[in-house]
Amino acid sequence: MRRLSPRQRPYLWIGASLLAVELAIWIAGGMLRNPDRFRVWLVGLAGFWPGLLGDWQSNFPLQPATMFATYWLIHSGPGHLLGNLGVLAWFGLRIGPRLRRRETWEIWIASVLGGSLAFGYLGTSHSPVIGASGGVFGLLGAFVVLDFREARSRTGRARAGARTAGICALIVALSILDYMLRDAILAWQAHLGGFLAGAALTWVVSAPGRERR
Numbered sequence: 001m002r003r004l005s006p007r008q009r010p011y012l013w014i015g016a017s018l019l020a021v022e023l024a025i026w027i028a029g030g031m032l033r034n035p036d037r038f039r040v041w042l043v044g045l046a047g048f049w050p051g052l053l054g055d056w057q058s059n060f061p062l063q064p065a066t067m068f069a070t071y072w073l074i075h076s077g078p079g080h081l082l083g084n085l086g087v088l089a090w091f092g093l094r095i096g097p098r099l100r101r102r103e104t105w106e107i108w109i110a111s112v113l114g115g116s117l118a119f120g121y122l123g124t125s126h127s128p129v130i131g132a133s134g135g136v137f138g139l140l141g142a143f144v145v146l147d148f149r150e151a152r153s154r155t156g157r158a159r160a161g162a163r164t165a166g167i168c169a170l171i172v173a174l175s176i177l178d179y180m181l182r183d184a185i186l187a188w189q190a191h192l193g194g195f196l197a198g199a200a201l202t203w204v205v206s207a208p209g210r211e212r213r
Contacts, residue, residue, distance in 0.1 A: 141194070
């Protein structure tokens with residue numbers, strides 16, 4: 001089995017963090033004999049609640065700030081988590097070697113923040129957003145940018161642009177399908193914000209001629 005390169009290790013740490021939180025939820029919930037109830041309680045404390053950016057009363061004084069850093073660690077259940085972990089592993093293989101560790105962490109953090117901000121200011125629901133999808137879509141944005149730059153070096157700007165447009169159209173189509181299958185239970189705002197943040201930062205850090213240490 002091939003060992004992970006140092007550049008791929010951030011994906012391992014992110015995945016391990018998500019798994020550890022999910023395991024802790026099940027252990028603590030099992031001790032309380034109700035994992036689902038414990039998850040709901042935890043979402044109340046750590047989920048991203050748009051209303052807390054306004055006049056909602058928080059559960060503790062720093063919650064409007066801490067929710068930016070905690071919402072992505074909690075998922076609605078094992079299925080939700082496994083979906084994000086599967087995509088995260090794919091990105092680790094495809095774009096992990098192309099980005100330095102610091103750049104991967106920067107893109108992940110920017111995407112998580114971008115996803116939460118977009119959900120907070122574009123969303124109309126009183127429900128919270130949870131899960132790592134904002135960060136995952138940020139990595140998708142990174143993939144699109146890196147793919148465009150590689151395609152442009154091989155085939156030219158016009159063909160690379162057409163390829164990127166096709167990829168983006170496919171992403172939109174799959175997102176709409178997912179939205180319909182889930183009966184609109186989908187935080188598309190977080191996905192969009194994460195994607196744009198990840199793509200924008202990747203465009204900067206992967207710019208030709210930029211010094212990368």
